[in-house]
Amino acid sequence: MAGVTQVQTTLNGEVINFLCEPRQSLLECLRDVLGMTGTKEGCNDGNCGACTVIMDGRIVDSCLVLGVEAEGKDITTIEGMATPEGLHPLQQSFLENAALQCGICTPGFLLASKGLLDQEPDADEGRIRHWLAGNLCRCTGYDKIVRAVLQVSKAK
Amino acid sequence: MEPFDYLSPSSIEEAVKTLASKGDQARIMAGGTDMLVQMRAGRRTAPLVVDIKEIPDLNVVSYDATNGLTLGAAVPCYKIYQDETLSAAYPGLMDAASLIGGIQIQGRATIGGNICNAAPSGDSIPVVIALGGVCNIAGPNGTRQLPVEEMCTAPGRNALADGEILVSVSIPAPQAKSGASYLRFIPRNEMDIAVVGVGSSVQLDASGQNFVSARISLASVAPTPVFAKEAGDSLAGKPVNEETIQAASELAQAAAKPISDMRGTIRQRTHLVGVLTRRTLNIAIERARGG
Numbered sequence: 151m152a153g154v155t156q157v158q159t160t161l162n163g164e165v166i167n168f169l170c171e172p173r174q175s176l177l178e179c180l181r182d183v184l185g186m187t188g189t190k191e192g193c194n195d196g197n198c199g200a201c202t203v204i205m206d207g208r209i210v211d212s213c214l215v216l217g218v219e220a221e222g223k224d225i226t227t228i229e230g231m232a233t234p235e236g237l238h239p240l241q242q243s244f245l246e247n248a249a250l251q252c253g254i255c256t257p258g259f260l261l262a263s264k265g266l267l268d269q270e271p272d273a274d275e276g277r278i279r280h281w282l283a284g285n286l287c288r289c290t291g292y293d294k295i296v297r298a299v300l301q302v303s304k305a306k
Numbered sequence: 307m308e309p310f311d312y313l314s315p316s317s318i319e320e321a322v323k324t325l326a327s328k329g330d331q332a333r334i335m336a337g338g339t340d341m342l343v344q345m346r347a348g349r350r351t352a353p354l355v356v357d358i359k360e361i362p363d364l365n366v367v368s369y370d371a372t373n374g375l376t377l378g379a380a381v382p383c384y385k386i387y388q389d390e391t392l393s394a395a396y397p398g399l400m401d402a403a404s405l406i407g408g409i410q411i412q413g414r415a416t417i418g419g420n421i422c423n424a425a426p427s428g429d430s431i432p433v434v435i436a437l438g439g440v441c442n443i444a445g446p447n448g449t450r451q452l453p454v455e456e457m458c459t460a461p462g463r464n465a466l467a468d469g470e471i472l473v474s475v476s477i478p479a480p481q482a483k484s485g486a487s488y489l490r491f492i493p494r495n496e497m498d499i500a501v502v503g504v505g506s507s508v509q510l511d512a513s514g515q516n517f518v519s520a521r522i523s524l525a526s527v528a529p530t531p532v533f534a535k536e537a538g539d540s541l542a543g544k545p546v547n548e549e550t551i552q553a554a555s556e557l558a559q560a561a562a563k564p565i566s567d568m569r570g571t572i573r574q575r576t577h578l579v580g581v582l583t584r585r586t587l588n589i590a591i592e593r594a595r596g597g
Binding site: 155171172173175194195196197199202205208209210211213214215216218219262265266280281283284285 | 307308309310311312314337338339342343346347355357359382384407408409410411413414495496497
């Protein structure tokens with residue numbers, strides 16, 4: 151159990167194996183071990199949501215998950231949102247609504263929004279604002295982000 | 307983070323054996339939302355992290371109207387408030403489970419972990435105390451039970467001995483004409499640490515006009531969560547009215563021993579204990595009456 155451990159997980163639909171130390175967070179494993187740098191590090195203590203990924207259908211802060219905990223889990227990151235056919239509707243809507251400026255928070259917001267609409271396709275504005283409270287954006291003032299998510303929601 | 311070993315036992319026996327042999331060299335991790343932050347900041351160290359989430363007994367959510375709720379220590383908040391039966395039976399518990407952190411945190415954080423982390427501000431602790439929650443603990447010498455109000459012994463310290471593990475929390479079944487509520491004051495809308503939190507539960511008589519009993523508990527006003535026993539007891543047998551609720555809120559204020567810090571002053575916190583005690587009692591009364 152000491153030292154380097156092999157972890158098998160499903161990442162964006164593909165079964166993969168990677169090596170990590172127990173002290174490495176899932177965020178570090180994604181970025182530094184797997185080279186998947188779409189997931190961003192903001193505060194690294196669970197406040198900002200920039201590192202949000204979907205794990206077994208639930209959004210989590212990947213900075214507060216150990217890489218070894220990913221064993222047997224199903225994980226979706228920003229790299230898994232678009233398909234060869236095109237952007238995910240939320241990504242398209244973020245573009246159309248100018249729901250980003252510097253972009254650091256954007257992958258986290260997209261994953262958090264996906265996590266919501268996957269479960270509640272008709273989430274209304276109040277629900278979207280409450281759900282996204284765990285994601286911080288210091289550029290947009292949130293309004294455009296909320297509008298972008300609302301445009302994809304069936305609630306309208 | 308400092309390097310550590312990681313173990314994910316699959317049974318209570320295995321966890322207890324490991325914890326007993328490692329003593330204070332091992333730390334239990336449930337959701338990790340407090341512990342990993344503390345370890346990264348160097349506030350806690352642990353040569354061995356014991357992840358309890360793969361132990362079936364710690365993932366139990368069992369409820370029936372006679373025996374009440376047994377909530378495994380590794381059950382994350384969202385599983386509690388997504389359960390319609392539990393939401394209907396324990397709205398006060400839902401108040402707390404649905405306001406701890408954001409949705410990401412609620413996907414990981416557990417009530418058991420909140421109790422064991424023993425923060426004075428732990429949002430789920432007051433209402434679990436108000437509901438009469440009991441900790442089910444396993445250790446090298448077998449099992450024991452401890453009321454939740456006796457679990458937190460100092461900031462960040464709990465009553466678990468070396469080798470012991472919190473298996474679950476039991477909450478009695480809600481009786482007819484009973485209700486509970488938790489409210490906290492924070493300067494933001496979400497995602498903040500309570501300046502003050504208050505959990506209240508009430509049992510009314512058949513008419514809904516008199517208290518049979520009440521329990522009140524406070525967060526962020528002492529080194530540990532406070533069980534304001536006198537405040538709740540003062541309501542027993544009394545009519546439900548502004549005077550009795552005011553008197554109970556003043557007893558709750560007397561039980562609070564707050565400090566002034568960056569989140570609030572002694573004066574503000576004492577005032578908030580009064581306000582939130584009255585509000586939570588009124589919500590609990592409304593719920594007890596079925597409204």
